[in-house]
Amino acid sequence: MGSRFDITVVAENETEGNSYIDMAIGEIQRIEKLISSWDQNSQTSAINRNSGIIPVQVDPELFQLIERAIAISKLTDGAFDITYASMDRIWKFDGSMTEMPTPEAIQASVSKVGFEHLILNKADQTVYLDLKGMKIGFGAIGKGYAADKAKALLIANGAKAGIINASGDMNTWGTQPSGEDWEVGIVNPMNKNKVFAVLPLHQGAVVTSGDYEKYVKFNGIRYTHIINPQTGYPATGIISATVFAPKAELADALATSIFVMGIDVGINRINQLPNIECILIDEQGNIYSSDHIKIEKE
Template sequence: MLAVKSISHNNSIIFRRSLRLMGDQFEISVVGNNPSWADERIADAVAEINRVEKLLSAFSEDSAINTINRNAGIKPVKTNAEIFKLIDRALQISELTYGAFDITYLTADKDNNSDNQNGGIAVKTAVKVSYKNVEIDAAAQTVFLKEPGMRISFAANGKGYAADRAKYVLQLQGVSSGVINSGGDLLTWGAQPDNEPWTVATADPSQENVPFANVDISNMAVATSVNTDKYATVIDKKLLGSFNPKKGFPVSKIKSVSIISTTAEFADAMATPVLSIGINAGLYLINQLNQMAAVIIDDHDRVYTSKNVSIN
């Protein structure tokens, strides 16, 4: 069911619908003046998010990701252009973050049957995997996971990609302004009904008390990663699939990192790496990138921003 947030002088209204998608709470908002039209547009966005979830699923027997994973250490797998480009971008982010972002993981230890020192007893030997063990061929459009037992997952940036795709579909359908809130991560375009820019607080009223609530995020995405424990080895929904726990260094001085970028996919992918590498290194990295900003809050509630963010 649609909920009306506000009415402006030009008769435009913000229609919102909340529902659970991709294992998280989504809220899709569109600006318009026709409830039936808004309902249809939000349904289009939901359909696209469901399509992306199915596309990125590692559990469906016939999914591209499952086929790539099943052939790890065996052979390259030809895939479609959408999956190939998504993997290619993920590998580029891994390079950019020196492996702090990584879509690869290992399902289990590898059996090592060398019996020279163990009397024929099978021994579990750790197999290290990383994005460097993913081989892609642009000409053949193939993906090869070099190590048996190696897997890839888009748990870290899949919801961001789905939000980007939903926005794209909505814009094609004539939605000139809106917000997609995926578990607190925001993607906005256009302006509010009164032609004011979207801010963090107007895009998500539950965040009206955060220090950067009034930051203009129109036509931008904001993704936040929260440090829920003293050490980066803790795996929560934001760390799963993106942080390499073998580094294991403490990040207790950071409470949260919010990344502002032009796409939800990139913002989502960058939030946890910045959390893991620390305040100084994280801000240095963000300051080298175009069309990207960061707001970091430490465990004393002090706020640090990249060079292109101003907070009053």
């Protein structure tokens, strides 16, 4: 998935621990073959190749993942959208951009984006993109989903505790050998070599999306690498969004969405969802949190 996965398990001995880790790696590789748009043999690539042509029959697992992705799109009013992969890549965050793209180019870049063009047929288990050239991608949900599946497999096979870290998508279960909860540090976006908060995590997931490395600045405005799939403009205002949720898949999608929704709308939406919390940091370093998280400043 183009991402680093770190797997930690609590086990009786090294042999058992290595067995669990191999099991998790196998599951992550299986998920990658299902959802990767880079692998021409994946079902996801088949959906993209046949956009505007014919529906593609897929495994129930992929069908259900896409169903949940559409549900999150509706929940976030389109701030999350797996058809973002249809976007023209007109924004560059490698230092090569010297001027803003034109409004016309930005509008054209999202002309084939829109989850409402993703047609599912439950009876036939088919997926159809009804515009030629449309694509889906799981960049904002796939790592979290893989972490969830690896965790579930290990629990089913008797692993008492552990952490799946999918490039910052942290998914935990059980406790440390000492009996204490796992603790997760949230990176300080003003100094990425430090953490600004350490929080206990028990039986859940935490995901942080940050733009402190990938952004461009024009006319004094900082544009992040997270782009609004509806408008084609990069998100502004937030530099770090951390979401706590029962599953990494949902936390992953919501952390990305909040950048697009903004602080007020994002926190309001999170406050309406059970068992989900967030911590946001704006460009000035101000910290905001949802109703049930209290930040004690040292």
